[in-house]
Amino acid sequence: MTDTQKKVLEMLAQNKITAEEAYRLLNAINSGEGTSQATPGAESRPVPKPKYLRVTVHPNPDSPEAGKYDRVNVRIPLSLIRAGMKLTSLIPPPVYDKVNVAMKEKGIDFDLRSIKPEDLEDIIEALGDMQIDVEGGSGERVRVFAE
Amino acid sequence: MKRPPLWMHVRVQNEKKDFGLWLPLFLLLPLALVVLIVLSPLILIALLVLWPSGWSEWALRVLGAAFPIFWSMRGLEVNVKDRQNVVYVSVV
Numbered sequence: 001m002t003d004t005q006k007k008v009l010e011m012l013a014q015n016k017i018t019a020e021e022a023y024r025l026l027n028a029i030n031s032g033e034g035t036s037q038a039t040p041g042a043e044s045r046p047v048p049k050p051k052y053l054r055v056t057v058h059p060n061p062d063s064p065e066a067g068k069y070d071r072v073n074v075r076i077p078l079s080l081i082r083a084g085m086k087l088t089s090l091i092p093p094p095v096y097d098k099v100n101v102a103m104k105e106k107g108i109d110f111d112l113r114s115i116k117p118e119d120l121e122d123i124i125e126a127l128g129d130m131q132i133d134v135e136g137g138s139g140e141r142v143r144v145f146a147e
Numbered sequence: 148m149k150r151p152p153l154w155m156h157v158r159v160q161n162e163k164k165d166f167g168l169w170l171p172l173f174l175l176l177p178l179a180l181v182v183l184i185v186l187s188p189l190i191l192i193a194l195l196v197l198w199p200s201g202w203s204e205w206a207l208r209v210l211g212a213a214f215p216i217f218w219s220m221r222g223l224e225v226n227v228k229d230r231q232n233v234v235y236v237s238v239v
Binding site (some may be wrong): 051052070071072073074075077079084087089104132136 | 149186215222
């Protein structure tokens with residue numbers, strides 16, 4: 001078991017991530033290891049820490065309505081996310097409750113107050129192994145990944 | 148050491164115009180410092196007056212968070228394209 005796999009399991013044990021997220025992260029880590037095992041001659045290079053979070057929205061080129069959609073490409077420095085987390089201390093408690101209720105209505109049972117700066121570091125570190133790729137029914141494709 | 152953002156590049160393109168602007172963010176810091184020094188007596192009085200209501204603490208926290216946010220903006224890039232327009236904002 002590698003350190004990264006241990007870290008994911010620790011995050012799952014501490015309820016920082018859901019079982020589904022842990023499964024996806026472990027899969028991503030395992031597939032990465034599989035690739036490196038396939039080329040035994042290759043030197044194991046340390047994975048660079050991600051610096052940016054990239055969010056892209058592109059129309060699916062195969063969709064007949066591809067021309068209708070906007071293209072969005074946003075690169076957010078992770079340091080900006082870290083700094084922005086400090087602003088969460090400014091959110092008044094009633095707003096936290098409202099956000100938590102709204103998220104629960106959408107099926108996300110999560111308490112915003114439980115996010116701490118040290119958790120964020122773990123999440124950002126784990127982001128390097130994760131990629132979210134969503135294809136909408138109306139022909140748009142959303143990708144979120146760290147680079 | 149992390150470097151502060153120096154420039155903000157804003158570009159708007161469409162069929163009629165191609166408009167680009169480089170904003171010197173590095174000039175903002177000395178300017179903000181001068182404004183802060185000039186207004187410091189007023190800010191101090193406002194903080195003391197508002198202290199019982201709790202707003203002073205909130206204002207100080209906002210100031211404390213705003214500075215690191217500005218400092219971390221380097222590398223931010225936003226690019227939005229539709230059929231006619233392209234908007235590009237980049238902080239370098």
